[in-house]
Amino acid sequence: MRANLHAALLLAPLALGGCGVHHVVPYARVAFETTAEPGTVLALPSSSCSSSLAGAPEGQASCGRNRYIGVDELVRATLEFAGHQVVDSERIEPTVTLPGDVWKYEDEEEGSRVFVMDDLTPTHRRALVALGVEGVLSTAVVSGPQWVEVQIQMTRMDSGARVWRSHCRAMVNEGARVVQTTARALQAATSCAIEAPGALRRASRGQR
Amino acid sequence: MKSALVLLALTGCSSVGLQGQLVRIEPGPGFGREVSSIASLSATCGVMGSATHPALPAECSDAMMARVDRATLGFLEARDVRTVRSRSLNAATFEKLKAQRRESDQGAPDEWGGARVLFRSASPVLQSQVLEEMNVDGILRTRLLVGAGVGMSQRRSLTAVITLFDREGTLVWASRCEREVGLSLSEGGGAFTAADLLETAMCALEEAASL
Helix, strand or coil, rough: HHHHHHHHHHHHHHHHHHHHHHCCCCCEEEEEECCCCCEEEEECCEEEEEEECCCCCCCCCCCCCCCCCHHHHHHHHHHCCCCEEEEEECCCCCCCCCCHHHHHEEEECCCCEECCHHHCHHHHHHHHHHCCEEEEEEEEEECCCEEEEEEEEEEEECCCCCEEHHHEEEEEEECCCCCHHHHHHHHHHHHHHHHEEEEEEEEHHCCC | CCCHHHEEEEEEECCCCCCCCEEEEECCCCCCCCCCEEEEEEEEEEECCCCCCCCCCHHHHHHHHHHHHHHHHHHHCCCCCCCCHHHHHHHHHHHHHHHHHHHHEEEEEHHHHHCCHHHHHHHHHHHHHHHHHCCCCEEEEEEECCCEEECCCEEEEEEEEEEEECCCEEEEEEEEEEECCCCCCCCCCCCCEEEHHHHHHHHHHHHHHHC
């Protein structure tokens, strides 16, 4: 009986800890810059960034080209559910009508294509508009010492104007306490970042 | 008492248990338009994890996605919807890409020899042209997501989002089904299987068919 009680005391926090992960909610920061949402969106693969690299300036992250497939799928599925036609940029055949230098090959062995938004010239943008692409969605996953943050932005292809950007951060640790796994935090932050702009727009329409 | 607590700890939270199916369907601006022939794009899939992936994870293998595609087409055909298999679309796209290549004179057509050109990899404009030529009204997209593990048992949420767009790219309907799978007190335990993923996709499709 006494042993059972000890076991109960040891296991109860473990069990309750399992419940606790459901209550960790990230918060979103969203900025709208233009109201015209593009219909067909070219979704770029996510990039992984670290804010804790030695030598990185305060507030700036250093990003690599490795992608989070789960993050990409969740972002794209949410966009499609909201009515956007999503083109997966890593699947589109670039050599047919796009200038070759729009695409950069990071890893020849894997054959992965990387679309570098910053390199887009007006000519590139016109070529993508001719393909039927109205907007571009880019996603970055930033990892801090105790948190992960998902940063998403939607840009119009014709003008290059940013439509919105949305950042969501979810805690992995609070001090020495593990709040949730990194994967769980990543999922929560991704859902938050991609759903927040639509939810805010709906709320704004409802208030008028 | 101890064994009950062990199970409670393993499942993460006994009061929650495995979450039931959560289904959400949204009619789009194109809802109500007649869609009697549908092309189904190959399903795509992602696993939520803390690591980046150079390639697709095992849960989202090509074989698994092919099973989802077959089930989707079978479901539509059973409801008298004319379906176009991705193989036909790929061939049509390939021919169009070759023609486009010749017209723009950007190198010899031979360069394309043996290339596997997927419909999904064609531009939206080209996709629309191919659909029109093949007399297809709608295009079905399936996306699957394996969520992050929760609790000590690492139970996971499986989500399927299926959307139907018309040829012009207007959403006809969107359906989303989310289920939790993994160790369950009532089921006696067990990890998620390929059948769970398939069932989640069918859940989303069946709900949409009830619209």
